[in-house]
Amino acid sequence: MIRIIRVLGAALGGMVGIALASANNELLDGMENAGAFVAAWVVAWVVVGFAILPYLTVVPAGWLVRQVQELSTAEFVTAVVGLLIGLLMGLFLGLPLSAFPPPLGTWLPLGTSLFLGLGMMGLTVAKRADLILAAEAIGLIRRPGSEGTNGSLRGEPHIVVDTSAIIDGRIAEIVASGFIYGTLVIPRFVLDELQHIADSSDTLRRNRGRRGLDILAQMQKQSATPVEIAEDEIPDVAEVDAKLVTLAKSRSRVILTNDFNLNRVAEVQGVRVMNINSLANAVKPAVLPGEELRVRVIQEGKEAGQGVGFLDDGTMIVIENGARLIDRDVDVSVTRVLQTVAGRMIFAQPRLE
Secondary structure, three states, X not given: OHHHHHHHHHHHHHHHHHHHHHHOHHHHXXXXXXXXXXXXXXXXXXXXXXXXXXXXXXXXXXXXXXXXXXXXXXXXXXXXXXXXXXXXXHHHHHHHHOOOOOOXXXXXXXXXXXXXXXXXXXXXXXXXXXXXXXXXXXXXXXXXXXXXOOOOOOOOOEEEXXXXXXXXXXXXXXXXXXXXXXXXXXXXXXXXXXXXXXXXXXXXHHXXXXXXXXXXXXXHHHOOOOEEEEOOOOOOOOOHHHHHHHHHHXXXXXXXXXXXXXXXXXXXXXXXXXXXXXXXXXXXXXXXXOOEEEEEEEEEOOOOOOEEEEOOOOOXXXXXXXXXXXXXXXXXXXXXXXXXXXXXXEEEEEOXX
């Protein structure tokens, strides 16, 4: 294709050179070696046409096609709509501007239409996420999968799920309990990361990745909560956490995760976070100082003389002077409750008989 364009450019350049030489025939009449000059002139234009025409036609067209191919469907649709709106506005403004005397009456309408068309196209692409959310809110468009497998209601939240929440394993039980309302959105790049973990050479990571894939497949088949695989591409963002936040902003601003750092980043950017660890801590039974519990001491604590036991929900109980009671079920009295980032710890003392 480039070769054909170059040949056409050479032919066009030769024609331009001959035309210019013919237009200046009077100057050539008195010139010595006019024939050689004209031949060199035409050859020069042939070379110019051969070299430049591809960069005026094929190269810009190829760049434009690549840019359009990189656009997502939402970006392309909003760009076309914005361009049409801008051109329509330019048409309405161009009618009174065409009444000006030439050349203003000729160029002002054209410049106004071009400015408004390109400006509205850029504006709609930049605000495409908000425009799509607004269109969904009034029912003009619906995302694929938003209906769900059981006809979920319009306007339901779309919860973007992180890799950590999938490989954690508890998400399946939470979904089965019915506490999550809406559509779970699994981005394609999260699936890729999950697949990478499942192919890891480390046995523990490989098992966690495979369990996550099994849980995801189970939720797709058996869960009453719709699961959508999002094909959204975010080429301008490299990190997975940043992609999750960006995707959540374009959906319903909700992320389901267990990642502490992602939790903080998302909250700073105004994205609501559903943290499974926070949920687990919230549903643990409340224990107050002075309450009596029965617990089995299973090991020594960090401090001298301490014993450690666990409640049924996994809460750690540190028992003062409990080291001598290891492998025994004892009645203890709660002295204080400490809430940490890792969870809740209970301090207690053996009940005096």
